[in-house]
Amino acid sequence: MKNNKFSIIILTALLTLSMMLSGCTFINNLEVKMNLKNEQFEYIKQNKIDKIVIQNVRDSGFRFMVTNSNAIDDIYKLLSEGSEVSKKSSLDPDYIFEVCIGDEVKEKYQYVVGASERDTGNFYNEYKAFSVSKNLENTIMQNLSVIRKPRDFQYIYYQSILKVIERKKDVLYNDNKVGIDIGTDSDCLKYIFSADLEEFKKNLNKTLPNVHMVNNNYGDFDTVIKVKNRGYNSTTFKTLITVENKKDKSFESYYIVAEYNYKDWDIKVSEPDKMPQDW
Missing domain, CATH: 2.60.40 (Immunoglobulin-like)
Structure with missing residues (x-):
């Protein structure tokens, strides 16, 4: 009698396990079919x-x-x-x-x-x-404990460039073909992604027509705006942005210091060629 009860228990367990496994297979197949x-x-x-x-x-x-x-x-x-x-x-x-x-x-x-x-x-x-x-x-x-992506990188990086372009907009409008060069910004290249760049390009064209990203075609532009990061931590982001105008052979440097204050960034752009004291 005991052997029969034991056999029933084993059989029930095997049937339950079989149903569970077939159920998993059914769900898996359904997920595949539904893409x-x-x-x-x-x-x-x-x-x-x-x-x-x-x-x-x-x-x-x-x-x-x-x-x-x-x-x-x-x-x-x-x-x-x-x-x-x-x-x-x-x-x-x-x-x-x-x-x-x-x-x-x-x-x-x-x-x-x-x-x-x-x-x-x-x-x-x-x-x-x-x-x-x-x-x-x-x-x-x-999985990269040594990598520390700057806080709000996609905002602070591109917004700093836009602020300089806004400052120079009247000058750059004069039939200039303007290029934005971020290709040598070695400290930040790992954080630059195509989807963010596409959004940045849309915002660029709202501010300044006829502006493009430099992509091994430096010589095609009348004015080149070059970006070079100068350090960051969780609350501070520094960037040097230079504006080279080939037509009038002028060159200006803008020092950007952004500080994070309670869920927002305070972005300060220097006057041309004037390095801040705390730089």
Whole structure:
């Protein structure tokens, strides 16, 4: 009698486990069919990957390897939750991902941080494109304890440039072709992303027509506005912005000091060529 009861208990447990497993499979299949999940990155979950190498496109020195299994699993989860789409983003990529087995690169992808274009993929290779959460960039930064992104970077960086352009707007309007050069701002390149740049360009054109980003075409512009960060911490951000006018051969330097005061930034722009005492 006892043996029969024990057998019934074992059978019930096995049936329950079977139903749970089949239920998980059903839910997984449903998520895949509804394009809420994809199975293209299952090889990462299967522990066949030794490392993921991530390279910042704008800053060649910002290259690192993710080898921790928990960190790799975090990346897998975000990628598997991405929806497969028919086309990739039109924006320039911010990162290149190399998924490696040993020293062999199994897959290579390009990633656009925070891209929000409708029905376009911000994580893609030449074969497939996926729309993945912007939390992927947060996951990258969380695994880089040595990197400290400045507070409100996308606001304070671009707003400082706009304030100088507003100051010089009347002069720059005179049939000048104006270029903004951020390509040598080495301390900040790792934080500059295509989606933020696109928004900045829209704000630029509201302030000043015929202004473009310098991209290896310095000689095409009459006036070049160059940006170079001079240090930052959690409450202070310093930037040197120079304005070179090739037509009248003038050159001016503007010293920007921004201080964070209770949920807002106070941005101060110096007079031309006048360095503040606390600089």
